[in-house]
Amino acid sequence: MNAGEELSSRTFGNEERLPRVPLPTLDETCERFLEWCGPLLTADERARTESALASFARPGGPGRRLHAALERYEAGEGVDSWLDTFWPYRYLGRRDRIALNANFFFLFKESPEGQVERAAGLVAGALDYKLRLDREEIPPVVQRGRPLSMAQNRYLFSTTRIPGAEQDTVRAPYTAEWPGPSDARHIVVLFRGNMIRMDVLGPDGRPHTLGELRAGLAAVMKAEAAPEPSAGHLTTKARAEWAASREALLALGNTKALDDVETALFCVCLEDFVPPNPLDACDHLLHGDSANRWFDKAVSFVVFGDGTAGINVEHCGLDGTTILSFVDALLSESPEELSRRSGARSQGLPVVEAIEFTLDDALRRDIGDAAAAFAAYGAATATATVSFDDFGTESVKQLKMSPDAFVQMAYQLAHKRAKGRVGATYESIATRQYRNGRTEAMRVVTPEALRFVEAMDDPAAGAGARRDAFRAAADAHVRRARECQAGQAPEQHLWELQLIQKRRGAELGVTEPLPLFQSPGWLVMRDDYLSTSSAPSVNIRYFGFGSTSEQCIGVAYVLLPDRFNVYLSTPRPVADAMLEFADRLREAVRELRELLA
Template sequence: MHTSQGPETTPSMPGAMPGATPGASPKVTASATVPTGTGEPAPAAAATTSTFAHEDVLPRVPLPTLEESCQRFLAWCAPLLTAEELADTEAEVAAFAAADGPGQALQAALATYDASDGVHSWLDTFWPYRYLGRRDRIALNANFFFLFKDAAQLQVQRAAGLIAGAVHYKRQLDQELVPPIVQRGQPQTMEQNKFLFSATRIPGTVQDTVRAPYTEGWPGPSPARHIVVFHRGAMFRLDVLGPDGVPHSLDDVEAGLHAVLEMGAEPPAPDTSVGHLTTMARAEWAAARQSLLACHPRNADALDDVETALFCVCLEDFAPADIQHTCDELLYGDRGNRWFDKALSLIVFADGQAGINVEHCELDGTTVLSFVDAVLGTPADEHSRRSGATDQGAPTPRPIVFELDQALRGQVRSAADAFAAYGEATATCTVPFADFGANTAKSLRVSPDAFVQLAYQLAHQRAKGRLGATYESIATRSYRRGRTEAMRVVTPEIQRFVAAMEDPAADAATRRAALRTAADQHVARAKECQLGQAPEQHLWELELIQRRRGEALGITEQPALYRSPGWRIMRDDYLSTSSAPSAHIQHFGFGSTSSRCIGVAYVLLPDRFNVYLSTPRPVAAEMHTFATRLREAVGELRELLGEEQEN
């Protein structure tokens, strides 16, 4: 999903949207629907505003001045640098931003682009490069997952209910009946919803592309009526909408899924589960995809079935041993039972546990959380009723079969082996806090997200003996096509807080004062990021302009700023953190972002706090120590602030 960040999901406070009160949920204006005689849902009361009504009137992402970003960059990287490293970085920043420096020409080029017709944001070219330009595997490295709350249902019943909810949401979206999210009177962009259904990432040699509706080549909503169901490495096309577009009833869908389980009882022949190929590095997968197309004409039809499907459903033939095993399977479970390029893959295990794996290039966590909340927040039979579903007879699964020669079978086998080894080389850990949540932090008069971020820093200091670059994603959906900003967590105030906590001579009052000052600064920086006042993506895009157009602009060499200690060290994550607040999920997770980074995905709710950690196997011992120290830090900080209230 990026060079140094985890999935971007929420602002620093658990309110999920910019401007949210800590712990608040996004405000939505609901619009109930009832079925009509044709099966088309009609609004019981007209929606206040159609789904995409605000898109063209939202404010543009502000373009910072060069001077602003350079000043912020120096302030952000300074706590991580030695005096010598800071001096070197300051010299490079001065040269970059000088009147005759390369930064001025690059900034002018970006400003011209931002003002061009048809450009929605100065980040319009940044996001495709950042997500679609990555060349390593996206499985585990980029995709993220949510583990849903238990539902005490059998596998087929759970899967059918999720399908019904997703189909209902899709039909509401088609008619623009999904109410736009409004946070404190400020509409949020809903553009990403266009990439929930029938969207598929297509591998490319140099850069990937996206096949999706609402595009010039595929105008309007997807007309697809089918999903792809995986079982034991076999793939089946299953219609969930009838010929007239009316959804199949829950009974119909359940019968269709039972038929899939029967047809897929025997796994496919060895080395024929093509889903394994989606775990390859992107250029390798692009070459394999071309080989598939060249191998047999039927393969084009098979790819078309997968790529145009509304979404995937992965039925597993086993029950995970525990919560951590379940999370790991959602993140990088394979056995050929995934198509990691698909925007949404609902995964249901043999015991009815379920979750979702998400391809990240066009979807951030906030959008997917809204979808998940809508699906899980209403009973399946009510989704079915509201969507106008009718009994039409069980849909017949149709096997999706690829014709493979020996070379392609060899690629499938090697991809499967390589990804299995990659998964084994990843260490993970779940850290639940059943007795701590956002309400606890608020009762202690501190921002919940600031509290846990400070706990992460203290735990990291105690686990690794140092502070290190820490990333946190901040949502910027109040802007036109806004996605996220990159926040760097370590501030001078956090340094002083950790030093006070580690100083045996510091008394409780000193430690509390340092904690509150650091928390206040964390909230202030998060608000700046919500307003687009952050340096990293801006300076990164200027670097990309030099790569793309440097010769035409007379800047033939990469500016030295991008080789400075500050740029390298600030972006070399020791912790990559992101939050997903939803009462409908137990855990959220993503892979580590570098060889020494610990990925920290957390669900911080009013009454609980669950963390999923991931890191390369060589860092496993430090990760487990970090988990232990995190438990201690949360208790210690809670006690420290609690003492203040007692006195």
């Protein structure tokens, strides 16, 4: 957008005027790639990577042809970004299970309300948001005077990921198949393996009152035990296997049942137990009992027996920043005020109807196997929380340092002390200032970070040398984060060139194997030891996701002015190292505060 140009107040009013994601030149990307992977490589690994990179980027070589194809694609009619094809492949192309591996969660702030009251309040707030979104009255998010893309908001309601044999698809409003906002009037409530369709909007589109929503949810909780095992278990399967199961469901005449679930505005999962602590609540938000989930649904609220609540989100169309804005809107005002603003009016008890799937013995076995496999997979994931009540962004700012750089360097120090090495670290950087912008993949390990970690455990280094190393590492971190925000990062660019070869290699005359994508630099840089992402909001206590590889610790953090909460997850074989990392993190934060003070 041009300086001085007036911003639209309509939700999607600025989308066309947002700048496009910059496409780096191939030479810029190659230079950055070597710089980013270099600190993780031995001299021999670096030499082999340099050789593979030179072959890839040589004049007339495969990299040049693939990049030229990407430039032509970006200049094409109707293309918003050179990443338009990348994102669907990145998320919809993954073939393993999305439950626990891709979906993420937020644990909401505490509330005095009981289960039915809390759930009804969340439904009322979500309906207010949906109706305002339909009218484009949700104000566009503006950061430092620049509007951010609001396009992801189109995937909040009635959006469901549909499994496919080769690649998944998305069933959603605002599409050619379903133009404009969702006209669905129902949600799906899950309780004790039952799936219940509940109409929350009347025939004229006006929401039911809070009292009526509570009565409808209370009626759902009186339902008899489900006569058949829950088809929700199937959403935990690897994607191609789930696609085959879905075909089997359709073959048995379950089109309407699937329609009810897939077109529902969102899911509300009511749990019939009280989590003993926040960690247990987080674990159930991340995976939980799959009889009570439909993991392909974009948005699922989960409410426990005591009113503790959170959200599980399918990631393909939604990133954390969009969900945070949504959650803030739901939790920053009272349910009564949100219900009043939505135009809710009394119209009797909501229509409540069981969604029943017709199953045969083969599908019952399939569901049973999926349930057992996912329960085992959840049990094979170790988790922990680390909470600091006396430390937050205010403390770091007083030390004259970037809060994110501070905690990221604390992670590096804690990991080195816990596992004896610095490993590849991913950090998600939001790029919503661009048209259809999502995130950029930042790699945290820099030469300065390595020097900092070494200095901290070098008996010969005094406090001054350690302080200098810490500040240099933090400054390098901030510089790299800014590069990522400006779209100047190598990984997604190179990955998309690899995917272009996969899709169009024969047509472009690039059929030979590309050594770059088997080089130590490419493999080591992307083999996460830490996968990190932050979600700052006073309305959530914890944020979390699964780890991304066999040795990886997922690090999801909520960094606020007065507190810092971290949820960790890792495969159970490395649980001891994760717990050691948690202890070392507490130690590192204390030590680094003292060092700067």
